[in-house]
Amino acid sequence: MSGPSASRSPIHFFDLEPHELDQLCADWSWPAYRAKQLRIWVYQQGVTDPQQMSNFSKADRQRLAEVFVFTGGRVDKHQDSSDGTQKLLISWPDGASAETVMIPDGDRRTACVSSQVGCPVGCAFCASGIGGVKGNLSAGQIVEQIYALQSRGAAGRADTAINRVVFMGMGEPMANYNNVLKAVRILHHQECFNLSARRITISTVGVPPKIRELADQAMPLNLALSLHAPDETLRRQLIPWAHHFQLNDILDACRYYFSRTGREITLEYILLREVNDRPEQACQLVRLCRTIRANVNLIYYNEVESLAFRRPRGEDVAQFQAILRDGGVNTHIRKSRGRDIDAACGQLRKKQQEQKDQQNPPPHSQPLPVLADAPVPAKQTT
Numbered sequence: 494m495s496g497p498s499a500s501r502s503p504i505h506f507f508d509l510e511p512h513e514l515d516q517l518c519a520d521w522s523w524p525a526y527r528a529k530q531l532r533i534w535v536y537q538q539g540v541t542d543p544q545q546m547s548n549f550s551k552a553d554r555q556r557l558a559e560v561f562v563f564t565g566g567r568v569d570k571h572q573d574s575s576d577g578t579q580k581l582l583i584s585w586p587d588g589a590s591a592e593t594v595m596i597p598d599g600d601r602r603t604a605c606v607s608s609q610v611g612c613p614v615g616c617a618f619c620a621s622g623i624g625g626v627k628g629n630l631s632a633g634q635i636v637e638q639i640y641a642l643q644s645r646g647a648a649g650r651a652d653t654a655i656n657r658v659v660f661m662g663m664g665e666p667m668a669n670y671n672n673v674l675k676a677v678r679i680l681h682h683q684e685c686f687n688l689s690a691r692r693i694t695i696s697t698v699g700v701p702p703k704i705r706e707l708a709d710q711a712m713p714l715n716l717a718l719s720l721h722a723p724d725e726t727l728r729r730q731l732i733p734w735a736h737h738f739q740l741n742d743i744l745d746a747c748r749y750y751f752s753r754t755g756r757e758i759t760l761e762y763i764l765l766r767e768v769n770d771r772p773e774q775a776c777q778l779v780r781l782c783r784t785i786r787a788n789v790n791l792i793y794y795n796e797v798e799s800l801a802f803r804r805p806r807g808e809d810v811a812q813f814q815a816i817l818r819d820g821g822v823n824t825h826i827r828k829s830r831g832r833d834i835d836a837a838c839g840q841l842r843k844k845q846q847e848q849k850d851q852q853n854p855p856p857h858s859q860p861l862p863v864l865a866d867a868p869v870p871a872k873q874t875t
């Protein structure tokens with residue numbers, strides 16, 4: 494039999510797609526409706542303690558408790574911002590830890606989730622990549638982040654439910670492609686989180702083969718490209734991974750994505766004072782945008798302690814946006830959220846790890862294994 498089985502217990506419940514849970518229950522000779530009842534308890538009622546699942550027998554509840562780990566992660570830190578943003582630092586028994594954020598905006602409740610422990614990309618301005626990547630998160634660990642954020646609200650209430658998910662936390666989603674895609678299928682399934690594909694965004698610095706593979710899934714997911722510079726030279730200075738894939742190849746893959754899905758690409762552009770926020774760079778970006786169906790999100794840089802990059806001035810951001818709009822580019826300035834709670838991605842985990850290292854310096858640290866589907870790009874020359 495393919496898929497999970499009782500012999501592999503304990504099983505992380507959130508690692509299971511519906512067809513896998515259905516098969517497991519069938520292996521136990523349970524009626525077909527039992528798997529659906531279990532999903533209702535977890536995904537609709539927010540109940541992960543089998544002893545509270547009253548329509549299961551005592552023996553069945555015991556089996557569920559023995560076979561499944563429902564919430565294997567521990568919330569090490571929970572921060573609340575004055576603007577309603579919440580940030581969690583979650584750790585798992587295998588040594589993985591990751592940040593996840595809930596951002597409220599009107600009737601929108603967006604979960605910003607991590608896909609890896611650390612990040613292999615090493616953007617010069619970002620805290621996530623300090624120390625490199627330690628490993629990949631499983632699909633269950635990714636999905637559990639959404640559950641952990643949602644469980645802070647009242648179970649079953651529509652006004653507290655996560656209704657959008659962005660893969661913009663720690664890590665490069667395309668470097669953990671299989672687990673990210675499985676997590677997306679669980680989030681999308683009508684008996685799980687029932688999120689429309691159009692409300693799920695995957696952000697990448699650009700891995701052309703994986704962008705094309707995602708396009709061929711025929712799911713209308715939103716694709717965001719972390720651009721951050723309008724030319725190859727500056728981009729490679731800011732994003733070390735940019736040496737592996739030429740910008741033209743990345744843009745070609747994005748054009749293919751639009752042709753397959755009909756979804757316009759979002760270009761994410763973090764503005765760094767006097768680095769990439771000059772008028773001439775805005776003009777370069779206009780020319781780039783004329784070659785692709787895209788909109789641009791301009792993002793104020795959130796400062797990271799120990800890094801020299803600075804937040805842009807408001808007047809420079811306004812001028813940058815005006816040049817883009819005058820050039821016919823659909824452009825928005827993303828609101829800065831959670832600046833009073835270590836808003837920069839990876840910052841909370843970095844501080845927590847530094848505190849642990851000071852208290853208990855490890856003689857030798859062993860990295861978590863990186864899964865086989867992570868691409869190992871060949872370095873290219875121009």
